Structures are given as structure tokens and as C-alpha cells.
Amino acid sequence: MAINSTLAAVTDRIIARSATSRADYVARMKKAASNGPARAHLSCGNQAHAYAAMGGDKGTLMADRQPNIGIVTAFNDMLSAHQPFETYPAQIKEAARKLGATAQVAGGVPAMCDGVTQGRAGMELSLFSRDVIALSAAVALSHDTFDAAVFLGVCDKIVPGLVIAAATFGHVPALFIPAGPMVSGMGNDEKSKVRQQFATGEIDREGLMKAEMASYHGPGTCTFYGTANTNQMLMEFMGLHLPGTSFVNPGTDLRAALTEQSVAQAINNTALTGRNRPTWQVLDERAFVNGMVGLMATGGSTNLILHLPAMARAAGIEITLQDFADLSELTPLMARVYPNGLADVNHFHAAGGLGFMIGELLNAGLLHGDAVTSYGASLADYAAEPKLIDGELSWHAAPTETLNAKILRKVADPFSPSGGLARLAGNLGEAVIKVSAVAPERQSITAPARVFYGQNAVKEAFRAGEFTGDTVIVVRYQGPKANGMPELHSLTPVLAILQDRGYKMALLTDGRMSGASGKVPAAIHLSPEAADGGPIALIQDGDMIRLDATTGEIEVLTDLAGRTATPPDLTDNHTGMGRELFEQFRRNVGPATQGASALY
Numbered sequence: 077m078a079i080n081s082t083l084a085a086v087t088d089r090i091i092a093r094s095a096t097s098r099a100d101y102v103a104r105m106k107k108a109a110s111n112g113p114a115r116a117h118l119s120c121g122n123q124a125h126a127y128a129a130m131g132g133d134k135g136t137l138m139a140d141r142q143p144n145i146g147i148v149t150a151f152n153d154m155l156s157a158h159q160p161f162e163t164y165p166a167q168i169k170e171a172a173r174k175l176g177a178t179a180q181v182a183g184g185v186p187a188m189c190d191g192v193t194q195g196r197a198g199m200e201l202s203l204f205s206r207d208v209i210a211l212s213a214a215v216a217l218s219h220d221t222f223d224a225a226v227f228l229g230v231c232d233k234i235v236p237g238l239v240i241a242a243a244t245f246g247h248v249p250a251l252f253i254p255a256g257p258m259v260s261g262m263g264n265d266e267k268s269k270v271r272q273q274f275a276t277g278e279i280d281r282e283g284l285m286k287a288e289m290a291s292y293h294g295p296g297t298c299t300f301y302g303t304a305n306t307n308q309m310l311m312e313f314m315g316l317h318l319p320g321t322s323f324v325n326p327g328t329d330l331r332a333a334l335t336e337q338s339v340a341q342a343i344n345n346t347a348l349t350g351r352n353r354p355t356w357q358v359l360d361e362r363a364f365v366n367g368m369v370g371l372m373a374t375g376g377s378t379n380l381i382l383h384l385p386a387m388a389r390a391a392g393i394e395i396t397l398q399d400f401a402d403l404s405e406l407t408p409l410m411a412r413v414y415p416n417g418l419a420d421v422n423h424f425h426a427a428g429g430l431g432f433m434i435g436e437l438l439n440a441g442l443l444h445g446d447a448v449t450s451y452g453a454s455l456a457d458y459a460a461e462p463k464l465i466d467g468e469l470s471w472h473a474a475p476t477e478t479l480n481a482k483i484l485r486k487v488a489d490p491f492s493p494s495g496g497l498a499r500l501a502g503n504l505g506e507a508v509i510k511v512s513a514v515a516p517e518r519q520s521i522t523a524p525a526r527v528f529y530g531q532n533a534v535k536e537a538f539r540a541g542e543f544t545g546d547t548v549i550v551v552r553y554q555g556p557k558a559n560g561m562p563e564l565h566s567l568t569p570v571l572a573i574l575q576d577r578g579y580k581m582a583l584l585t586d587g588r589m590s591g592a593s594g595k596v597p598a599a600i601h602l603s604p605e606a607a608d609g610g611p612i613a614l615i616q617d618g619d620m621i622r623l624d625a626t627t628g629e630i631e632v633l634t635d636l637a638g639r640t641a642t643p644p645d646l647t648d649n650h651t652g653m654g655r656e657l658f659e660q661f662r663r664n665v666g667p668a669t670q671g672a673s674a675l676y
């Protein structure tokens with residue numbers, strides 16, 4: 077199938093826009109690889125330090141003839157999604173030995189759980205942790221003793237940070253190895269109802285705790301389609317996973333077989349023994365366009381609109397909100413996974429999953445099938461699913477028909493003709509909105525503003541019964557320069573309750589919402605942010621705001637001329653819980669439209 081003309085046009089303009097920065101990046105990567113395997117150039121002293129603790133692997137390492145794989149791990153047992161990684165290094169090392177190669181844990185990176193820090197001071201470090209993860213992984217790989225790298229990470233900022241590092245060390249082949257989602261627990265819709273009941277006082281904390289523990293109950297990724305699972309989709313669409321590996325549950329024989337095969341693939345991608353597939357060849361403009369299409373087709377997390385530009389910049393590529401908008405308009409919404417539907421990712425996987433979607437999108441000309449990947453010849457090899465038959469791992473053609481049309485649909489019969497995310501622009505700046513879970517009649521609102529400086533103040537106003545009509549809730553000074561751009565996820569139940577009472581509600585903020593944000597329209601990531609002189613700082617209670625996702629408009633209808641901003645005292649947001657250590661990040665962070673990174 078020929079590539080869709082709009083897809084080609086968006087890709088071509090990204091290539092043109094990125095021509096200089098991409099050429100510089102590729103030149104750096106080729107120079108880094110020009111001397112061949114790095115270990116051969118280390119002094120004897122350098123090598124002795126690197127191999128001192130490697131026991132029986134020392135001989136293989138000193139011979140310099142077999143690949144050495146660097147493992148960068150985000151293991152901790154506070155994140156359910158990352159707990160399975162505890163045993164991965166031993167599995168990877170043993171798999172490498174069987175193939176005559178070696179593997180070493182190059183280093184660990186931090187991995188915080190947004191589910192734990194929601195509404196807490198620690199959430200103000202969450203977005204910046206992505207840059208810390210990139211820096212930490214760079215330190216791990218700076219030992220320059222690895223012929224390939226495997227990255228163990230799943231959740232929100234972890235995968236984007238690791239991709240930034242993988243791109244920075246793009247002369248080294250990279251492969252990402254996931255851990256998979258936990259098995260299904262309490263249904264997401266039921267959990268959401270319990271949260272709303274708690275917010276209105278219908279149940280007590282004990283009842284809420286019981287529901288939450290039934291939802292998040294074991295090892296693996298949370299099963300809703302938030303940022304963590306969107307990351308896993310992205311790694312598959314961008315060719316950095318093995319095909320079909322994203323949503324295989326932890327602790328299964330298939331999961332173990334895929335981990336072992338990932339090691340074989342990493343070895344095969346090296347310059348020493350294989351086809352030499354450096355990461356810079358995989359992470360090109362086509363890969364990022366494919367990732368954006370996957371984001372739209374699945375109705376994925378709004379957080380990726382922050383992360384993808386930051387990842388792309390590490391590979392010398394510049395993408396804009398307009399690129400997202402055009403690809404969203406082009407791409408049909410093919411999946412209904414909570415919060416866009418009742419199903420979880422296990423149900424989605426059973427219905428045909430990513431292999432079905434990739435095959436459908438390729439056949440419709442909506443993906444670059446010739447994109448270079450870490451497995452196989454190209455993305456065309458990712459319309460497949462792995463199976464373990466008599467102990468042998470093999471790939472088979474993915475289903476060409478959906479196994480559950482309530483969850484997954486063909487391109488010709490989508491849930492919506494356009495993707496789940498939209499760009500908003502107007503006299504307040506640029507913002508994004510996730511519309512895949514918002515009813516069409518709620519995607520446009522004109523209403524008076526109520527202005528707040530944090531989500532706790534909104535909740536206090538709600539408890540006091542202050543919302544009695546249609547309202548655009550404005551929560552400002554929540555951008556990266558102000559306080560690190562925390563997610564405002566705890567507003568979700570409040571907004572949903574007010575909407576269910578019959579009011580038209582919307583949120584306007586320079587902060588973020590969770591990747592699981594749902595049925596209330598939320599214009600988020602507004603840029604320029606209040607702390608950077610954005611007009612959101614001038615809005616007052618009662619100003620009329622128009623938000624229209626169907627036309628892509630975000631406007632204040634009241635004349636703001638002559639007003640001056642009255643910023644709050646943010647001292648308390650800059651100290652305590654480690655926040656004082658991140659002053660340089662707040663001072664140097666870029667705008668949300670460019671990925672909100674302090675690294676560029």
C-alpha cells in the first residue's frame with residue numbers, strides 16, 4: 077500500500093525542519109562508531125576494573141571477540157511494573173552466556189511512581205525525573221565497554237528518559253525489554269465509580285482502600301491505558317521492542333522466552349557478530365511519525381505529547397504540536413481501552429492487540445512500513461504475535477480481523493475517524509486536549525472562569541459547594557518553570573461529578589493531567605505558561621473562556637488589556653521533598669511545546 081499523502085507530507089516537513097540538526101547528529105554517531113568495538117581500545121587497567129567482578133565471564137570479556145551487553149535497569153519493588161525486573165539481569169546474563177556472549181549491569185536509573193506521588197509534593201519532581209533518568213543512563217553507558225544495550229523500563233518518565241539516553245548513545249544498538257501488565261483486577265469503570273463515591277462522601281476511606289487494592293494487586297503495569305502502557309505501544313510502533321511483547325503478563329513462560337530472545341536479538345544487532353543495527357538508524361523521522369500515529373490510533377496518553385518532542389530532539393529531530401494535530405486528524409481511533417472504554421490492556425491484547433493494529437495501519441498506508449527496526453527487516457515484520465509452542469518461541473501473523481469489536485476495530489470501521497488528541501490554539505497560546513473519551517457534545521464549551529493556583533484549592537471549593545453552573549476551571553502556575561509541571565489527576569473525580577450533575581465543565585491549565593485523564597475536556601500543557609509570562613496569568617474569575625476541540629480553539633473572550641499578573645509565592649513548591657535540588661531544572665527548562673526538558 078502506498079503511503080498516505082498527508083503522512084508523507086508531515087514526514088517530509090519534519091525531515092526538512094530537522095535537516096541541519098539531524099545531519100549533525102548522524103555525523104556524531106558515525107564518528108563514535110568509526111573505531112569499531114570500544115573495548116578493544118581500552119587500556120589493560122581500564123579493562124581490569126571493568127571485568128574484576130565478572131567471575132567466569134572474564135575470559136570471554138578479555139578475548140574481545142564476543143559482544144558485551146550493557147544492562148540499564150529501572151528496577152525497584154515499589155513500582156509494580158518494575159518489580160519483575162529484579163530477576164532480569166540474571167536471565168539476561170545466562171542467555172548471553174548460552175550464545176557465547178556476556179552481559180553486565182551498566183547502571184540503574186531512578187523510577188518514581190506517579191500513582192504514589194499524585195497530589196503530593198513528590199509529583200513536582202516527576203517530569204524532571206525523565207531528564208535525571210536520561211542523565212543516569214548516560215553515566216551508565218559512559219564506561220564505553222558495551223557492544224549493545226538493553227533497557228529495562230516501563231512507566232511514565234522512565235521509558236522516555238531511557239530513549240533519550242539510547243538516542244544519545246545512538247552508535248550502540250539498543251533494545252527495550254518490557255515486563256508486561258498485571259493480570260486484570262477490579263474493572264476500571266467500577267474503580268472510577270468508587271472514587272467518585274468517596275469524593276462525595278458516600279463511602280469511607282476503608283471502602284476506597286479496598287477498591288484500590290483490588291485494582292492494583294500484583295506485579296506488572298497498571299492495566300488502564302495510561303502513560304506506562306502507551307510507552308509500551310510506542311516502543312513497538314517505533315521498532316525498539318520485539319513484536320508482540322508489550323502486553324504479555326509477567327511470570328509466564330512466554331514472557332521469559334521473550335526476554336531470552338531479546339538478548340539474542342541484541343547480540344545479533346551488534347557490529348561484532350551480527351547485522352550492525354545502531355540505534356540512530358532506528359530512531360529516524362519515520363520512527364517518530366509511526367509513534368505519533370500509534371498514539372492517535374490507540375487514544376494514548378497526553379504525556380507523550382511532552383515526551384515525544386524531547387525524545388526526538390535527542391536524535392536531532394524537531395516535531396511540533398501541528399505535526400501531532402495533522403496526524404491526529406488523519407488517523408482513525410481504533411481502540412477503546414480505559415479511560416476511553418471499559419476494557420483494560422489485557423482485553424485489548426486478547427482482541428488482537430498491537431499486531432492487528434500495525435497490520436491494519438500498514439495496509440491503509442498510515443505507517444512507514446519501511447522504517448528500520450531493531451527486529452526483522454522493517455516495521456512490516458511487527459504485524460505479528462509471538463507464540464510458545466512446545467517450548468519453542470516463534471512469530472505468527474497477527475489476526476487480520478478483530479476478536480472483539482467493542483475494544484478494537486479495523487481502519488475502515490473505527491470508533492472515530494480521527495485520533496484521540498487535538499491541538500488547541502488561540503489568544504491564550506497553545507495547548508493539547510485528549511478527546512477520545514470526551515462525548516462529542518462536550519467537546520465545545522463557553523463558560524466563565526474560576527481561577528485557582530493548585531488542585532487542592534479546587535477540591536476545597538468543590539467541598540464548599542461553590543460550583544453551581546457551567547465553569548472553566550483555570551489552574552495556573554503549574555507549568556515546568558513554576559513547579560515542575562505536576563499531574564493534576566486528583567481533579568478527575570471532582571470534574572466528573574460536576575459534569576454528571578449536568579454542568580458543562582472544562583479544565584484549562586499550564587500543568588498536566590494523568591495519562592488516564594478521561595471524560596471531561598481538559599486543555600493542558602498550555603504554553604506559554606503563567607510563570608513564563610503567558611496570558612493565562614491574567615485571567616480573572618468571571619472571564620469568559622471558549623474551548624472548542626472540534627475547531628481547535630482556546631480563547632479568552634474578555635479583553636485582558638491593562639492587566640498585570642499577580643504570581644503566587646511559590647517558595648513552598650521549591651523546597652522540601654528534594655525540590656530544592658531541582659532549581660537549575662526549573663530555571664533552564666524549555667516550554668511544554670518543545671518537550672519541557674532542561675537538557676536542551
